[in-house]
Amino acid sequence: MKIRRFREGDEIPLLHVFFSSVHGIASRDYTPEQIAAWAPDDMDKQKWTRQIGQLQPFVVEIEGKIAGYADVQSDGYIDHFYVSGNFPRQGVGTLLMEGIHQEARRLGLSELTSNVSRTAEPFFLRHGFHIVRQGFPVCRGVTLQNALMRKALAVED
Numbered sequence: 001m002k003i004r005r006f007r008e009g010d011e012i013p014l015l016h017v018f019f020s021s022v023h024g025i026a027s028r029d030y031t032p033e034q035i036a037a038w039a040p041d042d043m044d045k046q047k048w049t050r051q052i053g054q055l056q057p058f059v060v061e062i063e064g065k066i067a068g069y070a071d072v073q074s075d076g077y078i079d080h081f082y083v084s085g086n087f088p089r090q091g092v093g094t095l096l097m098e099g100i101h102q103e104a105r106r107l108g109l110s111e112l113t114s115n116v117s118r119t120a121e122p123f124f125l126r127h128g129f130h131i132v133r134q135g136f137p138v139c140r141g142v143t144l145q146n147a148l149m150r151k152a153l154a155v156e157d
Contacts, residue, residue, distance in 0.1 A: 001060060001061070001062050001067070001090075001091065001092070001095060002060070002061055003058055003059070003060050003061075003095050003096065003098075003099045004058070004059055004061065005056070005058060005059070006052070006053075006055075006056050006057050006058070006059055006069070007059075008053075010052070010059055010066065010069075011045075011048065011049040011052045011053065012045065012049075013066045014052055014057070014059070014066065014069050015043065015045065015048050015052075016066075016084075017066055017067070017068060017069060017082050017083070017084045018039060018080070018082050019039050019043075020084050020085035020086060021068075021082040021083055021084060021085055022035055022038050022039035022082075023035055023039060023085065024084075024085025024086075024088075025083065025085050025088055025119055026038075026117055026118075026119040028119065029117065029118040029119045030117075030118070030119075030144065030145075033142055034139075034142055034143075034144050036142075037139045037140040037141070037142035037144070038139055038144060040140065055071040055073075055079055055080055056071060057069040057070055057071035057080060058070055058071065058096055058099040058100070058103075060092045060095050060096055062087060062090070062092070065086075066084070067083065067084050067086070067087035067090070067092045068082060068083035068084055068087065068092040068093065068095075068096055069082060069096070070082070070096040070097075070099070070100060072100045072103050072104060072107075072109075072112065074107060075109075076104060076107075076109040076110070076111050076112045076113055076153075077112075077113050077114065078100060078112060078113070078114035079114075081093070081096065081114065081116075081120065083096075093123055094127075097127050100112065101153075104153055105153075109153055110152065110153055111150055111151060111152050111153055112129070112150070112151045112153065113132075113148065113149065113150045113151075114129075114148075114149055115135060115137075115146045115147070115148055115149075116129075116146055116147050116148075116149045117144075117146055118145055118146070118147075121147055121149070124149050124151075125149075127151070128151050129149040129150060129151040130149065130150060130151070131147045131148070131149055132147070132148040132149060132150050133147070133148050134146075134147050135147060135148055
């Protein structure tokens, strides 16, 4: 298992990771209607490609297959954090979180924040985040549930 930076050509494989994560892993915490709104079958691939290119996520590979990806922005916000439904509970998320923390140190960040799904809450709690508030975003007319989570980081001298 290795972690690397995003590179051109990863966009569609990352879409498959996102889709399998939402439809596979998150489906235990969300209704079929919520899953379909969050990750619809007819996602705009051009819009996705632009968005992923802007996020510049970390990518984890297992035996040459993309197993997960996550980003951290310059303000400490984690926008995407997804593990493929084909690779749950194999350390992919932990490796991504380690990459995010290394990048946060490099950027001199004092905190990390993310809007986290119900499915991901326990994982983020185990990694030192706490819930700031519950949220109920509306996606394609369907109400979802998430939580704004935050983690204070030690500032190195």
